[in-house]
Amino acid sequence: MSFNHQQIEKKWQSYWEENKTFKTNTFSEKEKFYALDMFPYPSGVGLHVGHPEGYTATDILSRMKRMQGYEVMHPMGWDAFGLPAEQYAIDTGNSPAEFTAKNIATFKRQIKELGFSYDWDREINTTDPNYYKWTQWIFIKLYEKGLAYIDEVPVNWCPALGTVLANEEVIDGVSERGGHPVIRKPMKQWMLKITAYADRLLEDLEELDWPESLKEMQRNWIGRSEGAEVTFKIDGHNEEFTVFTTRPDTLFGATYAVLAPEHPFVKKIVSDAQKEAVDNYLHEVETKSDLERTDLAKDKTGVFTGAYAINPVNNEKMPIWVADYVLMSYGTGAIMAVPAHDERDYEFATKFELPIIEVVAGGDVTTEAYTGDGKHVNSDFLNGLDKTEAISKMIAWLEEKGVGEKKVTYRLRDWLFARQRYWGEPIPVIHWEDGSMTTVPEEELPLVLPEMKEIKPSGTGESPLANNIEWVNVVDPKTGMKGRRETNTMPQWAGSCWYFLRYIDPDNTEKLADPEALEKWLPIDIYIGGAEHAVLHLLYARFWHKFLYDIEVVPTKEPFTKLFNQGMILGEGNEKMSKSKGNVVNPDDIVFSHGADTLRLYEMFMGPLDASVAWSTNGLDGARRFLDRVWRLIVNEEDGTLAAKIIDGDNSDLDKVYHETVKKVTEDFENLHFNTGISQLMVFVNEGYKADSLPKAFIEGFVKMLSPVAPHLAEELWEKLGHTSTITYETWPAYDESKLVEDEIEVVLQVMGKVRSKINIAKDASKEELEKVALEDETLQKWLEGKTIRKVIVVPGKLVNVVAN
RNA sequence: GCGGGUGUGGCGGAAUUGGCAGACGCGCUAGACUUAGGAUCUAGUAUCUUCGGAUGUGGGGGUUCGACUCCCUUCACCCGCACCA
Numbered sequence: 001m002s003f004n005h006q007q008i009e010k011k012w013q014s015y016w017e018e019n020k021t022f023k024t025n026t027f028s029e030k031e032k033f034y035a036l037d038m039f040p041y042p043s044g045v046g047l048h049v050g051h052p053e054g055y056t057a058t059d060i061l062s063r064m065k066r067m068q069g070y071e072v073m074h075p076m077g078w079d080a081f082g083l084p085a086e087q088y089a090i091d092t093g094n095s096p097a098e099f100t101a102k103n104i105a106t107f108k109r110q111i112k113e114l115g116f117s118y119d120w121d122r123e124i125n126t127t128d129p130n131y132y133k134w135t136q137w138i139f140i141k142l143y144e145k146g147l148a149y150i151d152e153v154p155v156n157w158c159p160a161l162g163t164v165l166a167n168e169e170v171i172d173g174v175s176e177r178g179g180h181p182v183i184r185k186p187m188k189q190w191m192l193k194i195t196a197y198a199d200r201l202l203e204d205l206e207e208l209d210w211p212e213s214l215k216e217m218q219r220n221w222i223g224r225s226e227g228a229e230v231t232f233k234i235d236g237h238n239e240e241f242t243v244f245t246t247r248p249d250t251l252f253g254a255t256y257a258v259l260a261p262e263h264p265f266v267k268k269i270v271s272d273a274q275k276e277a278v279d280n281y282l283h284e285v286e287t288k289s290d291l292e293r294t295d296l297a298k299d300k301t302g303v304f305t306g307a308y309a310i311n312p313v314n315n316e317k318m319p320i321w322v323a324d325y326v327l328m329s330y331g332t333g334a335i336m337a338v339p340a341h342d343e344r345d346y347e348f349a350t351k352f353e354l355p356i357i358e359v360v361a362g363g364d365v366t367t368e369a370y371t372g373d374g375k376h377v378n379s380d381f382l383n384g385l386d387k388t389e390a391i392s393k394m395i396a397w398l399e400e401k402g403v404g405e406k407k408v409t410y411r412l413r414d415w416l417f418a419r420q421r422y423w424g425e426p427i428p429v430i431h432w433e434d435g436s437m438t439t440v441p442e443e444e445l446p447l448v449l450p451e452m453k454e455i456k457p458s459g460t461g462e463s464p465l466a467n468n469i470e471w472v473n474v475v476d477p478k479t480g481m482k483g484r485r486e487t488n489t490m491p492q493w494a495g496s497c498w499y500f501l502r503y504i505d506p507d508n509t510e511k512l513a514d515p516e517a518l519e520k521w522l523p524i525d526i527y528i529g530g531a532e533h534a535v536l537h538l539l540y541a542r543f544w545h546k547f548l549y550d551i552e553v554v555p556t557k558e559p560f561t562k563l564f565n566q567g568m569i570l571g572e573g574n575e576k577m578s579k580s581k582g583n584v585v586n587p588d589d590i591v592f593s594h595g596a597d598t599l600r601l602y603e604m605f606m607g608p609l610d611a612s613v614a615w616s617t618n619g620l621d622g623a624r625r626f627l628d629r630v631w632r633l634i635v636n637e638e639d640g641t642l643a644a645k646i647i648d649g650d651n652s653d654l655d656k657v658y659h660e661t662v663k664k665v666t667e668d669f670e671n672l673h674f675n676t677g678i679s680q681l682m683v684f685v686n687e688g689y690k691a692d693s694l695p696k697a698f699i700e701g702f703v704k705m706l707s708p709v710a711p712h713l714a715e716e717l718w719e720k721l722g723h724t725s726t727i728t729y730e731t732w733p734a735y736d737e738s739k740l741v742e743d744e745i746e747v748v749l750q751v752m753g754k755v756r757s758k759i760n761i762a763k764d765a766s767k768e769e770l771e772k773v774a775l776e777d778e779t780l781q782k783w784l785e786g787k788t789i790r791k792v793i794v795v796p797g798k799l800v801n802v803v804a805n
Numbered sequence: 806g807c808g809g810g811u812g813u814g815g816c817g818g819a820a821u822u823g824g825c826a827g828a829c830g831c832g833c834u835a836g837a838c839u840u841a842g843g844a845u846c847u848a849g850u851a852u853c854u855u856c857g858g859a860u861g862u863g864g865g866g867g868u869u870c871g872a873c874u875c876c877c878u879u880c881a882c883c884c885g886c887a888c889c890a
Binding site: 614750 | 884889
């Protein structure tokens with residue numbers, strides 16, 4: 001008979017719930033530990049086996065930290081706005097709110113059945129008006145500080161969804177959800193000025209304990225580059241344009257200029273002779289999707305505009321071309337082309353037979369672009385200088401002449417913050433009939449999303465809210481002026497930018513959260529979630545946090561001190577789990593058949609937390625087998641009492657393995673090496689089976705160490721061991737360093753670096769002693785026969801290596 | 806193409822600073838118990854072998870008394886970015 005997981009798990013889940021075992025005391029005297037999971041979007045399909053991986057990791061840490069005397073904040077909530085609920089509403093006519101509530105209920109049940117130690121009194125939901133009141137409040141603050149603005153930008157307009165999509169929601173030119181075609185269309189949009197924080201977002205990465213790869217991704221995303229802006233006059237026009245370059249030192253080698261097809265000057269400067277060619281080219285580019293533009297990138301295209309720019313350093317005339325290898329969205333949308341020292345310009349110049357002038361020596365510009373460093377040539381006052389010197393001298397020259405300046409640009413762009421959707425936080429802004437615009441007064445927050453009978457696209461590009469005349473139209477009670485509410489809502493990212501703050505003080509009606517509480521609990525000690533949020537969510541959340549820091553709402557510059565990305569759980573065939581492949585494992589089934597403890601244990605034992613490992617039914621069975629073995633070691637199966645082997649006294653045979661286990665498990669869990677920590681628990685159980693007697697103190701220590709991983713089983717065993725209340729706040733075991741080392745240790749004897757023999761010797765034997773004993777060893781002597789000893793290497797406590805030939 | 810990472814038994818994976826490669830689990834083999842075993846317990850399990858040993862951490866080379874670990878080179882796979890001036 002093995003243990004009855006269904007009964008035990010239910011019993012302890014009820015116990016924890018009734019006793020509010022995991023309730024966090026906000027102003028506890030204890031040291032704090034804040035363990036955060038990336039809260040899920042409660043989709044209609046329910047929990048995936050991938051979810052519990054990260055959740056179990058943080059739960060293990062939380063449970064261990066509680067036992068180590070910390071006050072632990074370990075909350076859960078719902079990122080519940082989002083397109084699927086809206087799509088569902090449009091398709092079925094049902095309410096997104098009801099649909100979402102139902103999904104949350106399912107998620108909550110599933111998560112509770114896994115035995116995570118969340119403080120459910122802190123549960124938050126981004127769609128709750130009491131929550132999004134503060135999301136709206138933050139928006140108003142951003143607006144007041146000039147960080148939210150309206151701009152007309154080309155957006156991804158999806159006629160089928162009747163909405164605008166963010167770049168990250170467009171995959172290969174079609175919408176991520178639904179796969180509908182997407183076209184580009186200019187539209188008035190709310191933007192957040194994240195670029196104002198670019199430098200700080202970049203610099204402060206240094207101090208974060210995050211995976212290096214992830215920090216690198218953020219650095220690349222921000223894409224800072226230093227250079228200069230240079231202004232070019234246009235020959236025969238009273239206009240000038242500005243280019244950005246990282247190599248102002250090569251200005252003497254600039255032989256032509258290129259404008260992006262979307263550049264406003266293109267149409268102004270084009271000559272009559274070239275007009276038709278340019279128009280055709282622009283039309284061709286417009287009809288290409290982004291994908292096609294990338295695909296065709298291998299072969300550069302472009303057209304001469306007929307206009308010439310004047311190179312400010314030498315007054316040479318440079319033809320201005322239009323080409324789609326220059327992007328409107330980066331820099332100024334215009335470049336000076338230096339074909340001798342830029343690979344793209346070189347390729348273009350070669351194709352269109354434009355001149356190539358070498359200005360940096362060191363390469364062979366007749367065969368390829370030279371991008372390395374070297375002495376400058378053909379460059380007047382820069383001749384003889386190297387790259388760094390030439391760059392600063394040129395910048396100084398440009399600034400002096402007023403035709404350029406030092407400039408930093410970023411790949412990062414401002415954040416498109418408006419969505420033409422119903423199911424999102426309403427943006428608290430009113431547009432008045434006199435053309436002015438105000439935010440909704442703070443005391444009127446939350447601006448509640450109105451319930452609507454029918455949710456359908458307005459057809460105009462506005463959100464379905466535009467259909468709700470009653471809600472949209474407002475009259476100022478004081479002046480009688482008419483106004484119209486903003487119909488755009490916020491993107492899903494908004495609510496997840498600050499949810500970890502609200503957990504700290506979820507019911508506060510006066511403030512986003514009590515500053516004293518924030519002071520105690522920030523920053524977050526560990527944040528675990530999927531790598532898919534490596535850039536966007538984590539960058540946006542850092543941006544908002546820094547803003548809140550600036551307006552003195554939060555006390556820290558960064559929200560997440562330590563972050564870790566869990567890997568993916570793949571299907572048995574080593575492919576991503578998906579409905580279409582039919583290889584999806586449902587956590588409910590596993591909880592039913594094997595139990596939550598087994599699922600938790602298995603997911604932690606599969607491999608390192610950051611690795612992507614295939615699901616294995618055999619492996620799952622193995623995890624259950626281990627828990628059964630633990631049960632049988634401790635419980636007498638005949639009558640359910642404690643096993644007779646468990647004694648009150650000592651068993652010195654188990655001293656070493658027990659103390660080793662305490663040490664390894666403690667350190668491994670702390671470092672998120674759950675697979676190796678669990679393997680050590682297995683080693684202890686194997687030794688326990690071999691032993692004649694099991695000191696009760698060791699068994700209690702073992703059950704405590706098992707409890708973060710398999711909490712239900714551990715509580716049950718703890719009760720069998722004679723305790724009457726939860727194991728949650730029992731003291732985490734300590735180890736005795738002196739028990740780890742034995743007096744006599746095994747030393748390896750090598751000849752020429754190969755192990756030939758082993759001896760047992762006192763652990764503190766001296767070098768001389770070791771050498772002597774080694775050379776006297778019979779087996780070793782056999783190997784040394786007929787050889788001359790050249791050298792003996794002794795590593796005390798480890799090995800003796802004899803070099804002989 | 807650029808940036809980051811990973812390559813270890815039949816499989817998932819272990820291995821402080823260079824010091825016994827393969828912990829632990831899965832699978833497999835044998836034995837015990839058993840009416841039975843797809844339960845449980847015990848033992849074994851990298852490869853080759855003339856049973857002395859020899860070889861072995863993607864491939865090739867190097868440093869070292871000694872390399873999974875350090876260096877060079879090469880191949881494969883994964884992730885991110887994709888003309889970023």
